[in-house]
Amino acid sequence: MPHPWRVDAREGAAIQEALRRRVRLADELGEVRRIAGMDVGFRDGGATACAAVTCLSWPGLRLEESHCVYRGVEMPYIPGLLSFRELPAVLDALAALSAPPELILCDGQGIAHPRRLGIAAHLGVLTGLPTIGAAKSRLVGEHGPVGRERGARAPLLDGAERLGTVLRTRTGVRPLYVSPGHRLDCDTACEWVLACCTRYRLPEPTHAADRLASRGRC
DNA sequence: GCGACAG
């Protein structure tokens, strides 16, 4: 069932508490042929959102399709409620794809969230598709040091609970905060992100969407 | 009350 997108902190948290029960963290990936990436940029001083969705082949990571959708922004940015601000436009862009992807890489957290429903988990539950969260910075969780080389990692923890992995995707760059969104586990999420990071700090699908949503032509 | 806080 759909839910409102314009919410205050209390209502947003209540919706997240209800949706988190639908998140599945067991590996359910079938054959992966296309991996989607998504990101949202803002224009007009934050009044308009531009959601970009890309679809790349697997293996090969060749760009096969991309879509951009503009939409008026209805929610301010509130830590913990990012998905309410960005998903409406992302869902529209995703609907424009010629076929659903087998996996979606998101710019933000998966379950590494106060209520375990970051934007990737939220998107996974709403679409039913496998999703992964790959964020550029931390929202919640603690971790030890991460080696400087590509592939080095440290578990992201909240006490004894495993939330994801802090992963160095390129030697010398700041690590990414990787966590499962829906239908896969922490280790599988980490492997897919690393496999998709061939040229940049961000996975290729996300990087391509990032370009379109910010300075690209949509 | 104070600090933290995805994009």
Place this chain on the structure above:
DNA sequence: ATCTTGTCGC
């Protein structure tokens, strides 16, 4: 996220 040129480094 966004406002913004040049600059340090591999």
